[in-house]
Amino acid sequence: MTKPTTLKRKGLQKLDLLLLVIESLDINGSESMLVVSRQIGIQGTFPHRVALWHSRCYNPLRRSTRRGKPSQADTEALIKLLCAMVERLYPIIRQLLSSKEPPQINKSRWNILNCRLKELIQDRMNTNLVIVQRLIDPQNIEELTKKLVVSLAFSTGKGGEKRLRESLNDPIFIF
Numbered sequence: 095m096t097k098p099t100t101l102k103r104k105g106l107q108k109l110d111l112l113l114l115v116i117e118s119l120d121i122n123g124s125e126s127m128l129v130v131s132r133q134i135g136i137q138g139t140f141p142h143r144v145a146l147w148h149s150r151c152y153n154p155l156r157r158s159t160r161r162g163k164p165s166q167a168d169t170e171a172l173i174k175l176l177c178a179m180v181e182r183l184y185p186i187i188r189q190l191l192s193s194k195e196p197p198q199i200n201k202s203r204w205n206i207l208n209c210r211l212k213e214l215i216q217d218r219m220n221t222n223l224v225i226v227q228r229l230i231d232p233q234n235i236e237e238l239t240k241k242l243v244v245s246l247a248f249s250t251g252k253g254g255e256k257r258l259r260e261s262l263n264d265p266i267f268i269f
Contacts, residue, residue: 100163100166100169101163101164101169101262101263102263103154105262105263106152106153106154106163106164107153107154107155108245108261108262109153109169109172109173109176109262110150110153110155110156111215111238111242112176112242112245112246112249113127113150113172113176114211114214114215114218115207115211115239115242115243115246116176116179116180116183116246117214118207118210118211118214119183119186119187119207120179120182120183123179124143124146125143126179126182127140127146127175127179128140128142128143128146130175130178130179130182131146131171131175133178134174134175134178136171136174136175139167139168139171140171140175148160149164149168149171149172150172152164155219155220155223155225155226156218156219156220157218157219157220159220173255173258173259173262174255176246176249176258177249177250177254177255177258180246180247180249180250180254181250181254183246184247184250187243187246187247187250188247189203190203190204190207190243191243191244191247204236204239204240207239207243208235208236208239211235211238211239211242212230212235215229215230216230245258245261248261249261
C-alpha cells in the first residue's frame with residue numbers, strides 16, 4: 095500500500111504543469127482525462143470537468159487559485175490520472191525523446207509542443223507573476239518542456255506512480 099501524498103507548494107506547481115503538458119500533447123486533453131478517470135475508477139473524484147479543474151486550482155500560479163491544500167484523496171487521484179494519461183500518450187512521448195527521428199521532424203514536434211504549452215500557461219496562469227513570466231520566456235520554455243516531458247516518461251510503467259510522487263516532493267525543482 096502506498097503512503098498518501100502530501101504535496102508542498104512546488105509539488106502542486108509541478109503536478110499542474112505536468113497536467114498542462116498532457117493537455118499540450120493531447121488536443122482534447124481535458125475530455126480525455128475525464129474518460130481515463132472513468133476507466134481507472136476515480137470518476138467519483140472527478141465526475142465532471144469542473145471537479146477536475148477545482149482540484150488543480152490549488153496551484154498558486156493559476157489565475158484562479160484556491161487557498162489551502164488539496165485533500166490527499168484528490169492528490170492521489172491526480173497522480174493516478176496523470177500516470178494513466180502518460181501510459182496512453184507514451185508513444186508520442188517516446189517519439190519526442192527519440193534520437194532516431196530526423197532532426198527537422200523532431201525539432202518541429204518540440205516547437206509545436208513548446209507553443210501549445212506556452213499558450214496554455216498564458217491562458218491558465220497568472221502572467222503578472224514573475225515566475226510565470228520566467229516560465230513562458232522563449233529562452234526557458236524549451237528547457238522547461240523537455241524537463242517536464244522527461245518527468246512524464248519516468249512516470250510510466252511499473253513503479254511510475256511512486257517515481258512521480260518522489261519527484262513531486264523532490265526539493266530540487268525544475269524552475
